[in-house]
Amino acid sequence: MNNALRELRKDEGWSQADLADRLDVSRQTVNAIETGKYDPSLPLAFKIAGLFGKRIEDIFSP
């Protein structure tokens, strides 16, 4: 899947570690999602969407 996580994160001025701490995941997970190596679970996708105040489909796309 494609995602706009990196752009959204940079718009907030956060590092990968900052975003990972806000999501209670490892920095490795944030990096893997941004580079397309890993698709988050539904609960984590909802958490990401809620953090940025967007819908899941606004961040993730097939």
Add this chain to the structure above:
Amino acid sequence: MFRFWKNASSTNAFERENNKKYRWEMGVGMLLYFILTVAQGWSYHLWQWDEGPWRVAVALAPMTAILLCVWAGWRMYRRVDELQRRIINEDMTVAAFGTAVITFGYGFLEQVGFPRLSMFWVWGVLGSLWIIVHWANRLIGRYHP
């Protein structure tokens, strides 16, 4: 290909906190294992536990520390995030299949005269394969940058 050398150990507060708890809990287990193993050795030397009902209890004494290490490992598994859990599951699955192949293969070889090996070797094989598979996946950048 060799991305391992590049920012392989970069972590965030979530990971550092989990790692700290794991090291503490596993460290206590390993220290207890060392103490019990040494004490077991001394007791064999002093009292020669070759027979009697206590020899089984003495032989299994280090297992209390092993169980503590298992508990520490389980707590670590429950604390990590979903990707780390997936990595553990995938690496351990491949290591388990590899261990089955190696131990069964050697079992057949024992029937044709190869030296019989202790059961201690099984975990040694599994643990070694787990490490090899994990680092191989890191080298190819399967989930790592």
